Structure formats: C-alpha cells, structure tokens
Ligand SMILES: [Fe+2]
C-alpha cells in the first residue's frame with residue numbers, strides 16, 4: 001500500500017467531524033439523536049447518481065461474480081410457502097425459554113440494587129424481552145428495506161454487466177426478506193417500532209452518496225456484514241422454530257450478498273489512491289459507530305418508562321450485551337481487512353477498530369471465503 005505524502009494529503013478529519021461527537025462513548029450525544037419523523041409513511045432521499053448503461057455484454061468477464069449469479073438463480077426460495085407459518089408463537093413463553101436456554105439475562109453479574117431495576121419483578125423482565133424482540137425485528141425490517149433500495153441502485157450504477165446481473169438477483173432476495181420480516185412482525189409479535197434514528201442516518205448517508213462503490217461499502221460490507229453476524233447470533237440463541245428457520249433462510253442469502261460486496265470492491269479498491277482509500281476508511285468507521293449506537297436500543301428503554309441516560313451505562317456493562325455488540329463486528333473486520341481498508345494509510349481503520357474493541361476479529365474467515373458454507377442444504381429445507 002502506498003504511504004500518503006503528508007504534503008499533498010488533506011488534513012485528517014477529527015472523530016467529531018466524522019460522527020458528530022469527540023468521544024465515541026458520549027452517551028448524551030448518542031441519545032440526543034432521535035427519530036422526529038414518526039408520523040409520515042414515506043421518506044424521500046436524493047440518491048445523487050447517474051444510471052449507467054454498459055455496451056459490454058460479455059457474460060463471465062468477471063468469473064467470480066458470474067458464478068455467484070448462477071448460484072443465486074438456483075437458491076431462490078418462497079417466503080410464503082417455504083416457512084412454517086402455521087407455528088404458534090407465544091412471545092412471552094419464548095422470552096422465558098430463550099433466557100433459560102442461554103443461561104444469561106441482562107441482570108447477570110451486575111449489582112442492580114439502587115437502580116431503577118431494583119424493583120422489577122419477573123413481569124417487567126419478560127416485558128423487556130418482548131419489547132426488545134419487537135424492536136430488534138422492526139430494525140431488521142427497516143434495514144432490509146434499505147438493502148432493497150441500495151441494491152436496486154447498484155443495478156443502475158455499477159458499470160459491470162456481471163455485477164448488474166448479480167445485483168438484480170439480490171433485489172429479489174431483499175424483497176423476500178422485507179416480506180418475511182414484515183409478516184413475522186405482523187402475525188407473530190406484539191408491536192412495531194419506527195426506524196431507529198442512528199440506523200436512519202446511516203441508511204440516508206449510504207443512499208445519498210452517488211459513488212457506486214460507497215453503496216456497496218455501506219450496505220454489503222457494513223450493514224449486511226453486521227446483519228449476517230446478528231442473524232447468526234439470534235439464530236443460534238432462539239428457541240422459536242419459525243424464527244430460527246426464517247433466519248437460516250435469510251442468512252443463506254445474506255452470505256452471498258456480503259460475498260458480492262467483497263468480490264466487487266476487491267477489484268475496485270486495488271486501483272484506488274491512498275486519499276481515495278482514506279475516504280472509504282472514514283465512511284466505514286462512521287458506519288460502524290452508527291450501528292453500534294443503534295444497538296443501544298434507546299427506544300425500548302423509553303417504552304419501558306425508564307430514565308434512559310441513567311440505565312444505559314448499566315446496560316453497557318452487561319457481559320451479554322458486550323459480547324453481542326462485539327460479535328456484530330465478526331464479519332465486518334475480516335472483510336475490511338481483505339479489501340485493504342484495515343491497513344491502508346498507516347492502519348487508520350485498524351486504530352479505530354482497536355478503539356472500538358473489535359480488532360480481534362481481523363483473522364476470522366472473510367465472507368468471500370466462507371459464503372458457500374451458508375448455502376441451504378437439503379436437510380435445512382422444510383419437508384412437506
Ligand atoms: Fe436481506
């Protein structure tokens with residue numbers, strides 16, 4: 001990687017100019033970002049990009065993308081008919097069963113005396129589990145719609161025919177994901193949350209950037225990399241068979257989507273200059289912080305009637321939560337490494353990921369390498 005010539009490179013932006021606060025852990029600043037746009041049904045965001053035609057129709061010019069496209073064609077499933085929607089979901093019973101099976105609740109290992117949780121009975125803890133699930137699935141739903149729009153944009157903006165073909169299959173996948181998450185929330189859960197403000201800002205940033213690779217970086221590498229890890233965690237943890245199956249199916253698609261991002265950007269980033277790479281590093285860092293902020297699920301604590309600024313420091317101490325928020329980065333870090341983003345510019349992003357406490361994932365398998373492992377085997381498929 002070429003080192004930056006300090007005489008020609010622009011000054012490095014501060015953490016504050018990138019994420020709007022000097023300290024990544026500044027709770028007050030995190031909580032000040034809230035969704036004020038809850039009553040409208042539609043939201044318009046300018047996407048600032050030209051639609052690109054290509055007259056080079058040579059299929060397979062990029063063999064890895066072509067192979068992925070062929071794989072996608074035979075991996076389609078039907079959200080209406082391939083999932084066991086007849087399953088009865090007793091949400092409160094699921095919360096209790098999940099807590100027993102994971103052997104860890106939020107309160108484990110923390111002294112809750114003298115806190116707003118001290119007076120909580122089982123009823124409030126179960127309600128917290130229910131709200132938390134409603135919130136989590138709602139945010140997945142909104143994120144899936146973000147993926148649907150971003151991938152449609154990639155069809156228009158990417159200059160390579162093999163990538164346009166592949167992205168078209170992803171548009172269909174994402175429509176199916178929006179459909180199944182919306183149906184699960186509607187039919188099986190007990191409430192719905194509007195989009196979290198941090199997630200909303202991130203999706204806006206991704207959509208507004210007109211450079212085609214930034215759509216991939218924001219969506220396929222960061223948002224979908226995180227989703228793949230989060231779905232994996234919940235898939236493993238949940239005792240609810242319908243959700244387990246739904247996540248297993250969605251993950252088989254998501255792994256392909258992240259691999260699509262790695263394959264496409266690997267080629268493109270190999271040609272970028274150090275200052276260009278630095279912009280990508282900054283974008284990745286900003287996205288990482290926004291995603292971390294959203295998982296504080298501030299709206300859930302509000303709905304539970306708790307003083308959010310007071311309870312969040314406790315929430316952040318919880319070992320279960322610390323583990324979860326780190327695991328979320330288990331795909332992102334190796335994938336950014338593979339793209340050269342971790343180490344470009346004297347390891348700028350490496351330093352940032354070290355500060356966020358997630359650098360330990362750098363040598364885990366990247367998704368280009370492991371995506372086939374997520375493919376559905378016949379044994380995963382529902383019989384009858
Ligand atoms: Fe998706």
Ligand SMILES: [Fe+2]
Pocket residue numbers: 147174224253254257
């Ligand atoms: Fe996806």
